[in-house]
Amino acid sequence: LLLAEEIARRADRTMIAGQxxxxxxxxxxxxxxxxxxxxxxxxxAERMMTQARECRRDLTTPVDFTVVDERTFERLSRGxxxxxxxxxxxxxxxIQADEIICDIGxxxxxxxxxxxxxxxxxxxxGPVGISEIDLFCEGSRFLATELxxxxxxxxxHIVVCGTSLVGGLRRIGFPTERIRHLxxxxxxxxxxxxxxxxxxxxxxxxxxxxxxEPLRIVIPLNGSNRDASSLSAAAELVARDxxxxxxxxxxxxxxxxxxxxxxxxxxxxxxxxxLESE
Numbered sequence: 001l002l003l004a005e006e007i008a009r010r011a012d013r014t015m016i017a018g019q020x021x022x023x024x025x026x027x028x029x030x031x032x033x034x035x036x037x038x039x040x041x042x043x044x045a046e047r048m049m050t051q052a053r054e055c056r057r058d059l060t061t062p063v064d065f066t067v068v069d070e071r072t073f074e075r076l077s078r079g080x081x082x083x084x085x086x087x088x089x090x091x092x093x094x095i096q097a098d099e100i101i102c103d104i105g106x107x108x109x110x111x112x113x114x115x116x117x118x119x120x121x122x123x124x125x126g127p128v129g130i131s132e133i134d135l136f137c138e139g140s141r142f143l144a145t146e147l148x149x150x151x152x153x154x155x156x157h158i159v160v161c162g163t164s165l166v167g168g169l170r171r172i173g174f175p176t177e178r179i180r181h182l183x184x185x186x187x188x189x190x191x192x193x194x195x196x197x198x199x200x201x202x203x204x205x206x207x208x209x210x211x212x213e214p215l216r217i218v219i220p221l222n223g224s225n226r227d228a229s230s231l232s233a234a235a236e237l238v239a240r241d242x243x244x245x246x247x248x249x250x251x252x253x254x255x256x257x258x259x260x261x262x263x264x265x266x267x268x269x270x271x272x273x274x275l276e277s278e
Contacts, residue, residue: 001045003191004016004048005047006194007194008059009051009055014059014060015060015112017104017108017129020041021061021062022037024045024048024061026041026042027045031095032097040267043271061092062105063092064090064104065101066101066136066138067090067099068087069098069099072086077133102130102133103139105139112143116146116151116156117150117151120156122151123161124143124147124158125162125189125190127140131167132164134171137169137171137172141174144178144179148178148179158180159183159189160182161182162185162186162189166184214239214242215238215239215243216245217234217244218245218247220247220248220249221247221249222249
């Protein structure tokens with residue numbers, strides 16, 4: 001969800017389905033709290049919606065869903081054959097407590113596919129339904145078909161990625177060769193489009209660059225008695241022309257070490273401190 005937030009800041013239109021959409025439904029009070037949605041996810045969803053309104057960017061979640069009752073879903077999950085499973089297409093505000101969201105609805109499929117033609121760059125990551133069950137790949141199949149029909153290589157730059165999405169499309173027989181740039185890359189693709197560092201690529205870039213600058217060394221210090229020995233050990237190892245940086249590491253408050261302080265923080269403050277630490 002944090003990676004989706006980074007991508008949404010630069011995209012004119014962001015469409016969020018699957019499990020991530022639940023956080024927005026909970027944030028908008030359409031669904032009650034769910035075990036699949038943490039307070040942190042709701043906070044991020046609220047922040048994304050606020051940023052979209054302020055920047056006049058479009059952030060969309062499905063207006064309707066394909067749902068099934070819990071008992072039928074459990075049977076389908078076990079691989080049992082179900083004759084004419086009772087699938088229903090319901091609006092976002094008509095979902096019942098005993099129903100499982102399995103796919104995007106018909107109105108959402110047509111509405112989202114209408115934006116393929118006017119777009120110029122399309123990045124699609126992950127299925128829009130529970131792709132492990134073929135019955136719930138219909139939304140992904142529909143969007144993939146419309147994507148192939150409504151775009152042209154001369155006008156559109158398209159990337160479709162994710163192991164679950166690609167595997168689901170191939171399993172249900174969709175001709176994946178109709179989509180030019182199709183890849184199993186999942187988390188790495190999200191990191192790339194969110195402009196987050198890719199460690200393996202960074203290492204290769206660093207290895208290929210000429211080493212014209214002196215070696216840089218960071219020595220963490222925390223104010224304890226061990227600092228002197230750390231400096232002495234480092235002094236014996238570094239080269240003469242190395243650049244040495246002393247980093248003061250302060251152990252910030254956390255739930256285990258300072259429970260009283262943690263109780264006084266709001267969920268937003270806790271999230272900000274965690275992101276700052278990371």
